[in-house]
Amino acid sequence: MAAESVLHLLRLHYTDSEEDAAPFVTAHVEYLRRYHADGTFLVSGQTLPTSDGGVIVAHGVDRDAVEALSAQDPFVVAGVARYSITTVTAGRVHPALAGLLG
Template sequence: MFVVQLRFAENKALAGQFMEGHKAWIQQGFDDGIFLLVGSLSPNLGGAVLAHGIDRDALSARVDQDPFVAEGVVTADIVEITPNRTDDRLGFLLS
């Protein structure tokens, strides 16, 4: 399981220009069953993605395809988590 932090960078002002492509990238992640959650980092720091069912190299390649990353709107930091214990509702993360 991975947490991807997408923190605003030097080209933050270009976010509007690349928003549709970023939204399409997010939708593709959900369609492919990789993204479990996407949300904003408060206050206005960027966004985060919870990803599962992919290896680090493939996720890194996917993140590089985000127009926000490619255009320097955000910088990406990928944190890998190996779940050892979960609430029953998240048990699927242990497999």
């Protein structure tokens, strides 16, 4: 399956408290900027309530690559968060996103 035809929903879960993650926020934001800039991350943001963690929508890479990317997140490296990843085949796509998703 082509990497362009799938989306990955990365769900960030704090392993302890949001406060434990605070010292790593700057590095985490830089991590997000890097993968938004190269087009891998389409959307990212905190969940509400923020203590639950966050979400990233990624595309253009296969499952192995997105797992490797998630392991590089400074939150994960520091042991203050983990990801669960759901991979979705984009069967129907809004016309506004069709060009972006291939």
